[in-house]
Amino acid sequence: MNPVLEIINLHVAIDGKEIIKGLNLVIPSGEVHAIMGPNGTGKSTLAYTLMGHPFYEVTEGDILFKGESILEMEPDQRSQRGMFLAFQYPVSIPGVTVANFLRTAINARRRAANPEDKGIPIPEFRKLLKEKMDYLKMDPSFAGRYLNEGFSGGEKKRAEILQMAVLKPEIAVLDETDSGLDIDALKIVSEGVNALRGPDLGVLLITHYQRILNYIKPDAVHVMMDGRIVETGGPDLALHLEEHGYDWVREKVENGAAA
Numbered sequence: 001m002n003p004v005l006e007i008i009n010l011h012v013a014i015d016g017k018e019i020i021k022g023l024n025l026v027i028p029s030g031e032v033h034a035i036m037g038p039n040g041t042g043k044s045t046l047a048y049t050l051m052g053h054p055f056y057e058v059t060e061g062d063i064l065f066k067g068e069s070i071l072e073m074e075p076d077q078r079s080q081r082g083m084f085l086a087f088q089y090p091v092s093i094p095g096v097t098v099a100n101f102l103r104t105a106i107n108a109r110r111r112a113a114n115p116e117d118k119g120i121p122i123p124e125f126r127k128l129l130k131e132k133m134d135y136l137k138m139d140p141s142f143a144g145r146y147l148n149e150g151f152s153g154g155e156k157k158r159a160e161i162l163q164m165a166v167l168k169p170e171i172a173v174l175d176e177t178d179s180g181l182d183i184d185a186l187k188i189v190s191e192g193v194n195a196l197r198g199p200d201l202g203v204l205l206i207t208h209y210q211r212i213l214n215y216i217k218p219d220a221v222h223v224m225m226d227g228r229i230v231e232t233g234g235p236d237l238a239l240h241l242e243e244h245g246y247d248w249v250r251e252k253v254e255n256g257a258a259a
Contacts, residue, residue, distance in 0.1 A: 173203075219234075
């Protein structure tokens with residue numbers, strides 16, 4: 001499979017302090033890659049950098065999406081090309097319904113591709129939204145609620161998965177999607193991600209815990225420490241980390257034996 005996302009010797013700083021220190025990663029289309037690591041290792045910094053957050057300065061290296069460097073692109077341009085970020089803490093937007101938010105997002109993409117586009121017709125949008133909500137087993141009333149206003153943790157994450165389903169990105173970055181979820185909500189969100197898996201979607205799943213990987217089976221697991229990928233393996237690596245923690249990885253790094 002062709003790589004949809006390539007991160008090459010990436011260095012990222014915040015307020016002059018280097019957080020990511022030479023990170024390399026390739027995600028092929030159709031694969032799910034998980035990044036694990038202790039808190040404070042730069043996992044969320046990576047997620048925000050991929051989507052072009054202005055607080056994060058790329059000081060060296062490159063990020064290629066479908067073979068094209070995206071470093072000079074604004075976040076909306078990255079989204080229009082097929083990138084998506086599911087936030088660890090999605091924000092509420094009072095007064096804007098889930099349906100209106102999604103229709104506005106679709107129209108923004110359409111007009112980026114064709115400035116003369118009149119936007120998706122309402123009947124077509126309603127059909128699309130119903131199809132995706134049925135697919136994700138979501139109650140139709142969800143579409144009429146204000147985005148994330150009064151939502152539980154699980155509902156916020158389900159809203160993010162619905163956005164993925166409607167916008168159909170080619171690379172989805174899920175930043176600690178399991179954060180704050182009970183086991184039932186975790187299963188529901190995982191089912192949604194699994195339903196969207198396919199040959200045209202690459203997923204970068206950032207997590208601190210192994211438990212979500214019980215439901216979303218990754219093709220590869222990467223350990224991030226001190227701003228770099230220091231260990232890579234299959235799904236069994238996550239189980240090993242759950243049992244033994246990160247000390248053994250830290251020892252390998254200190255001894256210069258890490259990947």
